[in-house]
Amino acid sequence: MIEMIDIWKTFESHKGGHHTILRGVHGRIRKGDHVGILGRNGSGKSTLMRILSGVENPTRGRIRREMSISWPIGGAYGLLTQVSGASNARFISRLYGTPLQQTQDFVEEFSELGRFYYEPVNTYSSGMVSRLLMGLSFAVDFDCYLVDEALSTGDVRFAAKCRHMLEVRRENAAMILVSHNASHVRQYCDTAAILRNGALEFYEDVDEAISAYQGL
Template sequence: MIELIDVWKSYRSHRTGLQNQILRGVHGRIRKGDHVGILGRNGSGKSTLMRLLSGVDNPTHGIIRREMSISWPIGGSYGLQQVATGATNARFIARLYGTPVQQTQDFVEEFAELGRYFYEPVNTYSSGMVSRLLMALSFAVDFDCYLVDEALSTGDARFAAKCRHMLEVRRENAAMILVSHNAQHVRQYCDTAAILRNGMLEFYEDVDEAIAAYQGL
């Protein structure tokens, strides 16, 4: 289970020196097997919430309880070593999460489809190649809960379809939290949904009701 208890998050503005309040007393509970979509406009705090859930950042106030393993936001570049090769990054992930090193490297190499570039430094990759590596690394570990942050249309149509299929496979035995502007993605992958607005989460049991409320904002 993941539980958010009165979670607040603010950042100090470098320009004004004032605190910019992003999240305001967020409460929520996600259990293993839940598939929750989070809808929110640009600047509503979706990415901030994902960083807090994954443990990349900490709340200013409040508590986040994590009683299951949680991925970093799928497709996000958290922890990616730019001067290392794709293969080295795969081995690093394997050691970090305790998965078989060679098996993990082989999975990432096959999934990313980078050819010889898999053994070249990441800082020589194109943006599309980086996206492929990131998606492969994200799926290389079986987590109890997957965080998905606007990453379902990565790369060309064929590779994006491959990613969506892998997400379907992973979600069969895991929870998922998906943040997206795309109501269709939320409808396709999620059983419940929430709207993030004014720094707070509003949960809806019915996905279509949540989508209608979001589109009416």
């Protein structure tokens, strides 16, 4: 289970003062739940995902984690750009305790980088970085996957490959998907929530949530 307990997040404004983006967020995600979080740009979706993954701390409140949780899929959190894609795969293997050669081979095959897999990441194009990130993200079997607007990575064929892998992973894991694309939430999620005015409003029915979101 993952529980959000009175999560607040405040940032300092570049104009001075403070801007509060999350205001007392509560919620509980259980094993096997597939939850979509809908919200407009700037509503705090990505901030909430970073807090859930542990990449960022809340200003107030806490996250109780009783299952393993991914970083936001496709995100460059912790990516080592001075070394190769293969070295990044080995780093992930050591960090999460997965078989080293198996992890390295999986990322190499999934990312389809060819010889560049063994070149420094800082020589990659943006598309190549995206391919590596998706390979690294799917290399570990987490109890819960965080998906942050990463379903259209790369060309059409590679994006379809990523969506298929997400379908495979979600069969045995929980998933939290944040998006402003209602069709993605309808396709992948069983329940949904709307993030607005800094708070999460949960709906048992996905279509009800989408209707409420589109009416904002």
